[in-house]
Amino acid sequence: MNMLSIEAELPALDDIIARLSNGQQLPFTRAAVQAATTELIQATWIQYASGAQVSFSGGNFRVGVQTGDYVRSIQDGLRFPDDLTGEVFTTSAHGAAIESGQDARDMKPSLLASPKAKTGANGKKYITVPFRHGTPGAATMPAMPKAIYAQARNLSFSRVLSPLPTRSYSWGGRIKEDDTGKRSHTGAHPGAGYTWKAGKYQGLVKMGQPGHTQYLTFRRLSENSSKKSWMRPAIKPKPIRQAVIENTREQVQDMIVQGFQQDLAAMGLGGD
Template identity: 80%
Template structure:
């Protein structure tokens, strides 16, 4: 679980509390802690998880693919252990993967071990993997270039004609030969030396209904595929939680201090 916690660090708090009667509970300070937690910490974290550019320690980063699960987890992850402490947290697996990064991985064993994998006529296991592509500006999935989208939205719609486990399709139009996004992996990439056989959007189809379209490509993976063909490179950590703390610290402290000063004035302990 990733967490951002704030606590009212007030000057001479113990001495002041000792002089308060039971009816004085620092209401302005408590309200400031709540506002700083909900209106500043929580909302900043939601913005970062939603794909805005994050400035952190002299650099910047952005969450490339956002999920509703991650944002909803932050929205639900709010608690106040006591009057002067607020906490925002997430239990999202996607959030943890962003914070911690991911090691390089061979995706082939896991995909072929899926219950959706099938066995071919010659006994080799294979699986067809769908990839969704968003329209330009989409943040919940990788977005296609505008030139590809112009072609894709004109395609005749493809439809599913039978559900799982025997899913079949009635195919409409598709983008045929296209080299856009074709890659050759070099350097530190674990799949170095492998070149894609087609562009990223070759074979793309349009599915769904007008106004609710989905754009997909399908790639076949089998036991005969190149050992380097489904190697995913390492993904560097993106320290969202630390960025939230760094970018809100001064404002949080100011909000709480102002609340504390109002409480002092209310009980006659504040100065002019």
């Protein structure tokens, strides 16, 4: 898997260091590199990957849906190849897909090829796909409207009774007929001409327990489903990594140069 990374390092001063340090360690510069790597580069990348609005080259974008894997990968992706270089990286496939964008595609074949797919009495494959919905203001997943949340929070809990592969449920309350968010695909959408059979939140249930609540809907896909029903439009690239570099570059360089100047002063080589 390709790795995406960002480095913080002392800019264009290798020769100066070689002449001045004479084997000395430059402790202030090293501390500045470490701080810039973790407090600026890594912290900013995590913020962007968690759904904060990103400013980049005069425009703005936001990553609407994330996976915990992507953020955890950035949190774990920290190393210092030497005293004067820090690196933050991610090996998350989700992060790579965000950076490169995704082509339009039919999701039906891959979903029906999943090991979770089952075969019905009619010999046709089917799969039940869960969709999780955030509460109003959520940044890490699509947030439901306030009017829907007002209904959802008052639902009785649904619970899982047995684990996979024979998972069963005890169903509680459910949002019934509701056309909120119902879509008809038009224009360049690969599913143009298809209209959803129900609203986005129809059938929504509340699962978990107080303090650890999840709101989900479940949609059934089968071999008999319309060819256009699970077509996903193209997703444009979102250059999070370049945005991190652009938006932290000056601060990173200032921190490191200040550390270097402190080392020069400690060696008696700084200016007035």
